[in-house]
Amino acid sequence: MSALRRAPLAAAAVAVVALACLPLAYLLVRALGAGGDAWDIVLRPRTLTLVANTLGLVAVVTGAATVIGAGLAWLTVRTDLPGRRVFAVLAALPLVVPSYVIALAFIAAVGPGGAAQELGLGLGGRWVFGFDGAALALSLATYPYVYLLTSAALRRLDPALEEAARSLGRSRLAAFREVTLPVLAPSIGAGAILVALYTLSDFGVVSLMRFDALTRAVYRQYQAAFDRDPAAVLGLVLVALTVLVLLVESRLQARGRLRRPGGERPVAPVALGAWRWPAAGLATAVVALSLVLPVGVLVWWVQRGRSRLPALDDVAVSAANSLLVAALAATAAVLAALPVALLAARRPSRWSRLLQRGAYVSNALPGVVIALALVFFSSRLLTPLYQTLAVLVSAYVVRFLPQALSGAQAALARLDPQLEQASRGLGAGPWRTLARVTVPLVAPGLLAGATLVFLSTMKELPATLLLRPIGFETLATDVWNATAVSSYAAAAVPALLLIVLSAPVVWFLQVRSEVRGGPVAAQVPGEPPPVP
């Protein structure tokens, strides 16, 4: 590759990662303000309890979401599960439900005095509060990340690999473990890391479930003491946990990757036999808990509540605003992710990997920290842009860059560089190769990433509240505005609209990939290239 291509690519990647690291810089500025107290805060027994609680929650949620997500992906893509096409879409849909709505639904259903107790079922009670409830709600809210990335990878998986292993005498299980799983690992890992980071940064669920996690402590520092320094120190502890998560992930991923374009030919589905209906029952249960229950509770609120419902044209404006910022954020995040992912995939080095990891650093921070970091920098350095959509969209990019990256990375990992080399060998320049070969081939991955960012932005609240242009309402701020005064009926209307508007995006993503197995042009037979 020529130097011509390297310099702008690297410069773009560095700029993106610098943006993503702004919150870290901000936290360092603030934590230095805490001076000698910083260590006291970190070493307090209370902080250690919070760290232990948080790590426990991250481990359980990541494990559960990975099992549910990867399991559903396998069931819907590779087996004769009854209604698998329907499940393929339904299983992805909980992605559109804000996690705090799932938590609220659990409390309304099985909390003290909830529907289960009213109906005399034995399930209801206080158990829902604390670790169990938080882990359950977060697992159901986040498994779609693993599900989406794994099912996309499964669809593109060349069945010839598994068949070869089988014909060489491996059992089905052994073939799965030794052949299929290693190929799927990057996608499952990318999903799992999104789940882990989401859990680290989540505030809504842990606060509703009254579970003492680090984010709750960060919020309480702001709320109680108005002192930004201790909050910053706790924020840095969260960054440290992020680094830990990334280290674990890279250790797991280091076992080798396989670049191999997918086969388009249909595969005979695995016959589940007697397990068909129990499997369908499990899939139904997941969808019922993570999708039907929350939507049902919202509808129930609209009917039961007496608060004044919002005016239709106000909600319409908010909906349009939500769609606008979500589309802007998705576009910007993908454009930002591309150079980072390209650099890491095509020029692997310690340096480019570090850069790629840097993009994840801010992702475990609660939204309010990212928002305040952007307030800090943009009000000082970009005064004319402060409180315009430009800064708001930048905040979304910082928050959700890893989601865009996960799509781009997974796609690039499967893209055979020989195709790019061929293009260059046939005389196309680096830019032409990028535009005509690379981008079209990784477009499905980029789109998947864009979709994740789009959906996350629709739900985002803390950064939106502080950075939006004044008077700019979105569906998420409407929900907040109503719940702040416990007007649940009024909150349920924008929340339902948020779900209804996001659903087609997921449907589109899933149905599209269902029809098109993968990039046709990438099916060039040949040996897998040596891992550089």
Added chain:
Amino acid sequence: MKRFVLLLWLLVGAAGALAACGSGDEEESRTLTVYSGRAERLVGELLEEFKRESGVDVRVRYADSAELAATIGEEGDRSPADVFFSQDAGALGAVEDRLQPLPEELLDKVDARYRDPQGRWVGTSGRARVVAYSTERLKESDLPDSIFDFTDPKWKGRIGFPPPNASFQAFVSAMRLDVGDERTRRWLEDIKKNDPVLLENNIQTEEAIANGEIDVGFVNHYYLHELRQEHGDDFPVTNHFLRKGDPGALVNVAGVGILRTSKRSEEARELVEFLLSERGQRYFAEQTGEYPLVKGVPAPEGLPPLSSLQGPDISLGALGAKLESTLKMLDEVGLGT
């Protein structure tokens, strides 16, 4: 198809960028920027009324009081805000260095205990600390009239309150100023022995009473007003007011201050004056169920008059200095945040 979709994204992106540029310019006429920690559902109409009456254009950023205080801190001298309208006195205290002194004639409308001793912010409406209780499991006569009596073992497992809430912390600070640290610490320890349910905020506390998790909760009085609007008057919770002078009967305020850096101080003062006018004060009594703080405006219907429930004789402005040590005490007792 793929290209079509990518093109679609880009088009939407370009449209958004244009919209962003369009929203950038604004006329510099009498425009006031208000950071409001009070929800739009509570005060939106009142601010609209001011807009109509004064001809001043009001742009409001609604968010959480504490986060807005942090935002004002980060913005420093470049803050676009002219006025900070806060849910509680603590958030105003946190940014008091960034606020300008208010004119005497405005401050004098409100009792000295409900404003900053140095005149940088003033309370606009009051909310009393109360004991909310379940009307299904308790009668008013079952309840003591002092917060100190809830340490009785008969309340074991029946109490709930929100330690992260600013009003709860202000109440503990007030108790310390009133009866001293030693007695406050003992009260906290004794309450802890009664296995209280620790909640996140006032609304969660009221709901825990309604759904049977607890029987009594230490909260502000006016959340009941909101919950009744949502659930109807048969919401099975009501307020018990403690006796005059009890720390548990402290009156907190929502208040307002003008930023030092404001270029619209005159219009900002007009807004403060409007909030303290009879019209503004009546709005709080009638629409949000809060206590008016200006003399001569009656309390909300069905509530005891403000003069009958004043808590300990302390100024709210003095509570801010106690906050840090109060949080430390709560932490040490094991009721920390």
